[in-house]
Amino acid sequence: MDAVRVALLREVLAGTAWPAEARRFAGVLRSSVVPHGGGLLLVGTAEYEPWHLAAHLVDEAAWSGQPALAPTLVRHRVRRGDPAHLAVGLARVETAGRGETVLLVAPQRPDTGLLERVHDARHSGATVLALDAGDPEVQGLAHEALTVPRSAEVDLDTVQHLVSAATGENGVPPGHPRRGGLRDRLSRLADHLTAPPPRRW
Numbered sequence: 001m002d003a004v005r006v007a008l009l010r011e012v013l014a015g016t017a018w019p020a021e022a023r024r025f026a027g028v029l030r031s032s033v034v035p036h037g038g039g040l041l042l043v044g045t046a047e048y049e050p051w052h053l054a055a056h057l058v059d060e061a062a063w064s065g066q067p068a069l070a071p072t073l074v075r076h077r078v079r080r081g082d083p084a085h086l087a088v089g090l091a092r093v094e095t096a097g098r099g100e101t102v103l104l105v106a107p108q109r110p111d112t113g114l115l116e117r118v119h120d121a122r123h124s125g126a127t128v129l130a131l132d133a134g135d136p137e138v139q140g141l142a143h144e145a146l147t148v149p150r151s152a153e154v155d156l157d158t159v160q161h162l163v164s165a166a167t168g169e170n171g172v173p174p175g176h177p178r179r180g181g182l183r184d185r186l187s188r189l190a191d192h193l194t195a196p197p198p199r200r201w
Contacts, residue, residue, distance in 0.1 A: 022162035060168025098125030
């Protein structure tokens, strides 16, 4: 790992509230998913599917020994022949209920159909969390939101990486081996941010 990239990442984050906000949001995510075991549904907008966050949460779930953190990626367009883990459509959101969590990632305003499905899930007892850019309707639906305005020092992709890392880091159970310190985690984060998109498992 290039030490210069780690130093630059630290410099960007230094003096900002983003690491603490990511840890806070990660704590809410973990506490809404792990005790209930009902499942985590991860959904983006029609224009943005959160592949990176899905892949990193799967990794963090394995590393932290908290399998409930591995999300089901809900997709706007499912094609015939897609493998089962990539064939979950939007209807799954509207059927979510008590004990389940819907995590909405919305860099822009979601369409009305998605907002209605998330509303149905909340009405049925699901916990709704959002990583967003400040849309009032998204924030009105979410029990908890982490908003990344366009004027922020970091972008929504970076904050997603911080949240996924904090979700696994804070969820390591007693006796489970930990994965290095802050430098190692920043190295992985810098690698993720400069790597090509992960293959669609």
